[in-house]
Amino acid sequence: MEFNGDFFNLPESYLFAEVADAVSGYEVLHPDKRVLKLSIGDVTLPLPPTVVGAMRSAAAETGDKKTFRGYLPYEGCGFLRESIKNYYKSMGADVSADEIFISDGAKSDLWNLPDLFKRGLTALVPDPVYPVYAESNVLKGNRVVYAAATEQNGFLPMPDYGVKAGLIYICSPNNPTGAAYTPEQLQEWVEYAIKTGAVILYDAAYESFVRDGKSARTIYSCAGAESCAVEICSLSKTAGFTGLRCGYTVVPKALKLNGVSANKLWYRLKSTCFNGVSYVVQRAAEAAFSAGGLAEIKKNTGYYMQNAKILSGALSRCGVPYWGGKNSPYIWLKCPRGTDSRGFFKELLNGAGIAGTPGAGFGAGGEGYLRLSSFSDAETALEAAERLENFYKTHPISAF
Amino acid sequence: MEFNGDFFNLPESYLFAEVADAVSGYEVLHPDKRVLKLSIGDVTLPLPPTVVGAMRSAAAETGDKKTFRGYLPYEGCGFLRESIKNYYKSMGADVSADEIFISDGAKSDLWNLPDLFKRGLTALVPDPVYPVYAESNVLKGNRVVYAAATEQNGFLPMPDYGVKAGLIYICSPNNPTGAAYTPEQLQEWVEYAIKTGAVILYDAAYESFVRDGKSARTIYSCAGAESCAVEICSLSKTAGFTGLRCGYTVVPKALKLNGVSANKLWYRLKSTCFNGVSYVVQRAAEAAFSAGGLAEIKKNTGYYMQNAKILSGALSRCGVPYWGGKNSPYIWLKCPRGTDSRGFFKELLNGAGIAGTPGAGFGAGGEGYLRLSSFSDAETALEAAERLENFYKTHPISAF
Numbered sequence: 001m002e003f004n005g006d007f008f009n010l011p012e013s014y015l016f017a018e019v020a021d022a023v024s025g026y027e028v029l030h031p032d033k034r035v036l037k038l039s040i041g042d043v044t045l046p047l048p049p050t051v052v053g054a055m056r057s058a059a060a061e062t063g064d065k066k067t068f069r070g071y072l073p074y075e076g077c078g079f080l081r082e083s084i085k086n087y088y089k090s091m092g093a094d095v096s097a098d099e100i101f102i103s104d105g106a107k108s109d110l111w112n113l114p115d116l117f118k119r120g121l122t123a124l125v126p127d128p129v130y131p132v133y134a135e136s137n138v139l140k141g142n143r144v145v146y147a148a149a150t151e152q153n154g155f156l157p158m159p160d161y162g163v164k165a166g167l168i169y170i171c172s173p174n175n176p177t178g179a180a181y182t183p184e185q186l187q188e189w190v191e192y193a194i195k196t197g198a199v200i201l202y203d204a205a206y207e208s209f210v211r212d213g214k215s216a217r218t219i220y221s222c223a224g225a226e227s228c229a230v231e232i233c234s235l236s237k238t239a240g241f242t243g244l245r246c247g248y249t250v251v252p253k254a255l256k257l258n259g260v261s262a263n264k265l266w267y268r269l270k271s272t273c274f275n276g277v278s279y280v281v282q283r284a285a286e287a288a289f290s291a292g293g294l295a296e297i298k299k300n301t302g303y304y305m306q307n308a309k310i311l312s313g314a315l316s317r318c319g320v321p322y323w324g325g326k327n328s329p330y331i332w333l334k335c336p337r338g339t340d341s342r343g344f345f346k347e348l349l350n351g352a353g354i355a356g357t358p359g360a361g362f363g364a365g366g367e368g369y370l371r372l373s374s375f376s377d378a379e380t381a382l383e384a385a386e387r388l389e390n391f392y393k394t395h396p397i398s399a400f
Numbered sequence: 401m402e403f404n405g406d407f408f409n410l411p412e413s414y415l416f417a418e419v420a421d422a423v424s425g426y427e428v429l430h431p432d433k434r435v436l437k438l439s440i441g442d443v444t445l446p447l448p449p450t451v452v453g454a455m456r457s458a459a460a461e462t463g464d465k466k467t468f469r470g471y472l473p474y475e476g477c478g479f480l481r482e483s484i485k486n487y488y489k490s491m492g493a494d495v496s497a498d499e500i501f502i503s504d505g506a507k508s509d510l511w512n513l514p515d516l517f518k519r520g521l522t523a524l525v526p527d528p529v530y531p532v533y534a535e536s537n538v539l540k541g542n543r544v545v546y547a548a549a550t551e552q553n554g555f556l557p558m559p560d561y562g563v564k565a566g567l568i569y570i571c572s573p574n575n576p577t578g579a580a581y582t583p584e585q586l587q588e589w590v591e592y593a594i595k596t597g598a599v600i601l602y603d604a605a606y607e608s609f610v611r612d613g614k615s616a617r618t619i620y621s622c623a624g625a626e627s628c629a630v631e632i633c634s635l636s637k638t639a640g641f642t643g644l645r646c647g648y649t650v651v652p653k654a655l656k657l658n659g660v661s662a663n664k665l666w667y668r669l670k671s672t673c674f675n676g677v678s679y680v681v682q683r684a685a686e687a688a689f690s691a692g693g694l695a696e697i698k699k700n701t702g703y704y705m706q707n708a709k710i711l712s713g714a715l716s717r718c719g720v721p722y723w724g725g726k727n728s729p730y731i732w733l734k735c736p737r738g739t740d741s742r743g744f745f746k747e748l749l750n751g752a753g754i755a756g757t758p759g760a761g762f763g764a765g766g767e768g769y770l771r772l773s774s775f776s777d778a779e780t781a782l783e784a785a786e787r788l789e790n791f792y793k794t795h796p797i798s799a800f
Contacts, residue, residue: 001517001518001521001566001567001597001598001599001657002517002518002566002657002658003516003517003518003657003658003660003665004516004665005518005519007665007668007669008673010668012668013668013671014474014668014671014672016671017474017671031631040471042471043470044465044468044470045465045468046462046463046464046465046468047462047463047468048463048465049463051462051463052459052460052462052463055459055462055680056456056459056460058456059452059456059459059680060452060456062446062447062451062452062455062643062644063446063447063451063452064446064589065444065445065446067446068444068445068446068447069742070410070442070443070444070640070641070642070643071440071442071642071643072643074414074417090514090670104504104675104700105674105675107673107674107675108508108673108674108675111530111672111673111674112673115404115539115540116403116404117401117402117403117404118401118402118403118405119402119404119541120517131672132672132673135672136672136673139515139672140515140667141519142536145417166401166402167401187706189665197401198401199401240470242470242471242675243462243468243469243470243471243472243678243679244462244676244678244679244680245504245676245677245678257401257402257403258402258403260403262403265403265404265407268407268410268412268413268414269539271413271414271416271417272410272414272531272532272536272539273507273508273511273512273532273536274504274505274507274508274511274637275504275507275508275642275645276503276643277645278504278643278644278645278678278681278683279643279644280455280459280644280678280680281678281680281681291789311538311720327709339673347408400412
């Protein structure tokens with residue numbers, strides 16, 4: 001027996017595991033210093049009262065014979081699928097409840113989605129981007145080609161008809177760069193997919209951070225997207241569910257290949273690989289999409305966007321080139337010339353006690369950049385802003 | 401773009417989805433009849449007070465800034481891994497906490513485990529058995545060969561050195577036949593795996609139903625198992641977690657191929673495909689493994705085993721050949737000669753209002769058998785016993 005050799009084509013550690021290790025190492029050596037963790041995009045606000053109340057009620061139900069529930073539908077509970085359908089409606093998108101599949105988070109579905117398609121496919125993945133798109137395809141023996149996201153294209157690559165790919169990954173608002181497509185730009189991707197017979201996997205995990213009224217929140221605001229695009233979303237950032245685990249994936253019935261519906265095959269796959277999301281978590285998610293819940297979580301995302309303003313304000317004052325932070329909780333800043341992103345990560349950790357995430361961890365195209373997350377508490381963001389201003393005093397901006 | 405063609409090599413529906421559809425169809429046509437559902441192995445007792453209490457406290461923690469937790473370790477929380485380590489200790493098996501990975505249920509890990517190994521491997525799967533072993537390998541393009549579980553071998557196939565396979569699946573106590581290996585029999589499998597260089601995936605989901613003091617509860621009671629076997633287990637049946645979702649997989653550090661540790665690669669895989677199990681669920685699971693929790697869940701498994709006694713008593717009185725029900729909540733009964741299992745499933749549904757699971761759904765070798773689950777409440781089991789006795793009055797036993 002042998003292991004899957006493609007493991008040895010991956011970086012040895014998953015990016016965020018690597019960063020966590022580096023930070024722990026620093027903390028052991030400097031027990032007196034407080035590290036400001038602006039690295040992994042983890043929320044810090046507690047879950048809102050509506051969500052916690054629903055979860056506690058659901059927990060009580062599980063202890064009573066009259067209300068106990070065992071296995072739940074593989075695809076998720078009807079009550080939650082209906083809530084999400086209405087959430088899409090509020091964005092002007094028409095998605096039916098039986099096109100929505102509840103997951104334990106976007107990552108699990110992103111991992112499994114390539115299995116729906118022919119092995120050996122070519123995946124077009126933006127560079128830089130959330131590492132799971134490429135890593136899942138590498139481990140499944142697929143080919144990965146990259147669409148360069150650069151300063152020149154505003155970190156928003158557009159279709160290139162010279163490139164042939166079966167799966168097209170789009171993440172908007174983007175992790176890590178914070179760049180967000182407009183519906184008009186996404187429409188070009190939809191047309192490209194339709195013309196080339198490709199399928200788009202659209203990661204909308206950060207849609208609730210769109211603030212400019214112009215950027216897209218769902219690919220289903222594009223004509224024809226229902227025939228070529230799967231949308232993956234998560235409550236992790238929208239509702240603070242990073243530790244609770246709930247997401248959803250939309251697989252439209254109109255998305256067909258050779259007359260077979262992707263919706264039907266995805267149900268077959270999910271029923272083979274998954275036994276549904278915890279009941280208490282599905283009730284918590286339903287509460288997050290209630291009127292009261294939506295108001296509470298909007299307040300929380302607003303809080304994080306205020307942090308983004310504080311951090312980007314400091315960078316602006318220091319003259320540091322950066323992107324994002326406007327429709328996204330992430331700020332993507334440029335490292336001083338000649339410093340690679342892992343080097344700058346260490347420099348900022350040692351020099352200012354701030355942990356970011358090295359851009360190169362998101363792909364070769366991320367080299368020379370660092371991601372800061374605004375999911376901290378306000379005090380941490382304020383202190384980080386101050387430390388950044390001090391740090392740049394001794395690190396000449398002329399180096400950019 | 402094309403779909404994964406291997407979907408078309410699977411039955412169109414996942415087995416339990418198919419049974420649920422047939423039962424719903426019957427209920428629509430016969431709204432006055434109460435169907436006794438002894439089909440899918442779903443628990444019916446509510447969660448015990450210790451578990452519910454822990455879950456409610458954990459839910460409250462998520463609403464307080466001081467106790468809120470975001471992302472949890474991919475491999476599971478330390479407190480739960482320690483509890484499970486101690487649970488193994490109580491079975492006399494020495495497993496360390498960092499060899500235990502917490503999952504959202506055995507099914508997810510069973511689905512992902514083949515990705516750890518070289519694509520195109522050969523999997524040796526018992527026939528009949530839980531369908532996910534074969535289906536996951538089929539969908540990943542692996543080859544599946546079968547080990548026949550028959551009346552002749554007591555539904556416990558033993559190693560055949562003429563068969564070459566990279567992965568060996570063992571399920572004991574077995575789903576669906578209820579047969580359970582002794583440690584001595586398992587030792588032969590371990591020796592076979594070591595000699596042939598294969599890896600055993602041992603599904604122990606029903607270990608807590610062992611009652612005879614002779615059957616194995618973990619493969620780690622065998623010498624050398626830590627060098628060749630992964631064990632997958634679940635709280636679904638042990639603690640009534642079917643709707644709560646928690647399981648665990650043991651990947652020993654001593655299991656190495658070409659000098660590389662499976663434990664290390666499994667961590668890499670999990671960190672790429674999964675973001676951990678819900679905090680509230682992990683606290684509930686920890687409570688299930690506490691002294692109080694263990695006493696409560698033991699009472700519950702005892703209740704189901706009492707149902708098994710009631711059902712098997714009726715079958716004995718009717719002279720129906722059956723297996724299982726002694727170290728397992730499942731009873732595996734023989735259909736009358738000449739009736740295929742799907743036919744007999746319908747006959748029993750129409751003639752007695754009892755839904756079992758057709759044996760053929762677990763593999764070709766299950767043809768001619770039907771599985772009954774004892775996870776109902778006691779009243780249902782008693783009524784089913786009565787209905788079975790009436791049914792067999794008009795269905796001659798001489799046909800077996």
